[in-house]
Amino acid sequence: MxxxxxxxxxxxxxxxxxxxxxxxxxxxxxxxxxxxxxxxxxxxxxxxxxxxxxxxxxxxxxxxxxxxxxxxxxxxxxxxxxxxxxxxxxxxxxxxxxxxxxxxxxxxxxxxxxxxxxxxxxxxxxxxxxxxxxxxxxxxxxxxxxxxxxxxxxxxxxxxxxxxxxxxxxxxxxxxxxxxxxxxxxxxxxxxxxxxxxxxxxxxxxxxxxxxxxxxxxxxxxxxxxxxxxxTYSGARARVASLRIWLRHRRAYRRLAPLWELLATAYPENVLRPASQALFDRWRARGVHRRYHRRMVECRDGLVDISPYLVGEDEDPAVLGGAGAADLAARLRRASVRIGGGVPAPRRAVPVAIGLGPDRHADVSELIAVSDALRNTEETS
Structure with a gap:
C-alpha cells in the first residue's frame, strides 16, 4: 500500500x-x-x-x-x-x-x-x-x-x-x-x-x-x-501533451541542423542571439521550444538570402517550385560554394521550400526534408 x-x-x-x-x-x-x-x-x-x-x-x-x-x-x-x-x-x-x-x-x-x-x-x-x-x-x-x-x-x-x-x-x-x-x-x-x-x-x-x-x-x-x-487528471494529461510537443520540437531542432549549419556559415549575421545562457535551458520545455522556433526562423531567413544563387543564369526561377528535396540540397551546396567565392547575387530572392499546408507544420516539414537530404549527401560523400 x-x-x-x-x-x-x-x-x-x-x-x-x-x-x-x-x-x-x-x-x-x-x-x-x-x-x-x-x-x-x-x-x-x-x-x-x-x-x-x-x-x-x-x-x-x-x-x-x-x-x-x-x-x-x-x-x-x-x-x-x-x-x-x-x-x-x-x-x-x-x-x-x-x-x-x-x-x-x-x-x-x-x-x-x-x-x-x-x-x-x-x-x-x-x-x-x-x-x-x-x-x-x-x-x-x-x-x-x-x-x-x-x-x-x-x-x-x-x-x-x-x-x-x-x-x-x-x-x-x-x-x-x-x-x-x-x-x-x-x-x-x-x-x-x-x-x-x-x-x-x-x-x-x-x-x-x-x-x-x-x-x-x-x-x-x-x-x-x-x-x-x-x-489532477487534466494537469497530468496536459503534461503528457506537453512532453509530446517537447519531443517533436527537440527532434525537429536536431534534424534541421545540417540546413542550419550550411546557412549559418553562409550568412552568420542571420543567427539570432540566444535568449538564455542558463545551464539547464537546453532541457527545459521553454528553452527547447524557443530554440526550435529560432532555428526555424534562421533557416527561413537564410533561404531567402541564398535563394538568388539557387537558379542558374539560363534557368527560370519557377523551377524551384517543383524542385525536390534532393535537388534543393544539391543546389544549396553549389550556392554556398559560390557565396564563399564572393560571387554577387545574380537576381532577386525567390520562394524556396514553401510548404503546401496552411499551417507552420507543413513549412517545417519542407525544411526538414531539405535538411535530411543535406545530411544524406554528407554521409554518401
Missing amino acids: ELFLVLPVAALVWKIYQLTQRPGDRPLRFVTLCLLCATLSYPLAMPGGASGMDAVAGHGAAKIMQNVLLLFTVYSLMCFYLFSAEAPGARRRARVEAGVALAVAVTITLAAVTVPHEMFAGSFATADMAVPQIATFYAGAGLYLMYALGTAAWWTRRYAGMSRRPHSTGLWVTATGLWVTATGLGLMAVACAVRAVFVGVRWAGGTVPHPVMTSVAKLLVVSILLFVAGI
Whole structure:
C-alpha cells in the first residue's frame, strides 16, 4: 500500500510548484491545501504510519490527526469550489465553514483526550462505542464528512461549470477527470455514511462483522486516491501533451541542423542571439521550444538570402517550385560554394521550400526534408 503514496505526493508537489508560480491564486491555494491534507492523512490510515505517529506523539494521536486532516481536506474542497466559481459571499461562507470545521475538530479532539488510552486503543472496528466520548469522536467526524462531501457534491453541480479555467478543466471539461473525481467523492461519502451507521448500531449494543468494517476502511483509502487522481487528471494529461510537443520540437531542432549549419556559415549575421545562457535551458520545455522556433526562423531567413544563387543564369526561377528535396540540397551546396567565392547575387530572392499546408507544420516539414537530404549527401560523400 505504501507504493500508492507516490500518486498523492506527486500531485501535491506539482500543485505546490504551480502555487509558487501563482501565489495569489486563491482557488489554487485551497486545492493545494486539500491535496496536502489528503496526502498527510493517507499514511496515517496505514498501520505503519499510525504506529509511528503514536510512538512519537502518544497513543491515539495518529487517529486524531487523521480525522482532523480529513475534516480540513473536505473543507478545502468546498472552498475550492466557492472561490473558483467566484460565488457570491464566498469569503463569508468560507469563514463560516472554517468555524464549523474547527468546532468539529475541537469536539472530537476533546472527546478523544478525555478517555483513558486503553479505551481509545485499537481501531474503529475494535473501539467501544458504548463510551459516549468514543461514539462522539467517530460520529462527529463521520457526520461532518458526510455534510461536507454532500455540500461539495452539490456545489460541484452548481459551480464547477462556471469555474474559471484552468480550475474547472479536470472537473467538468475533461470527462474522465470529472468521472474519477465524482467517483472519489461519492465513495468517500458512502464510506462516511456507512461508518456513521456502524457507530449508531454499536452504540445501541449491536455488532458489525469485522470483514465489513475492514472493507469500508479500505474503501475510504481508495476513495482518497481516486479523488487525488481525478482532480489532477487534466494537469497530468496536459503534461503528457506537453512532453509530446517537447519531443517533436527537440527532434525537429536536431534534424534541421545540417540546413542550419550550411546557412549559418553562409550568412552568420542571420543567427539570432540566444535568449538564455542558463545551464539547464537546453532541457527545459521553454528553452527547447524557443530554440526550435529560432532555428526555424534562421533557416527561413537564410533561404531567402541564398535563394538568388539557387537558379542558374539560363534557368527560370519557377523551377524551384517543383524542385525536390534532393535537388534543393544539391543546389544549396553549389550556392554556398559560390557565396564563399564572393560571387554577387545574380537576381532577386525567390520562394524556396514553401510548404503546401496552411499551417507552420507543413513549412517545417519542407525544411526538414531539405535538411535530411543535406545530411544524406554528407554521409554518401
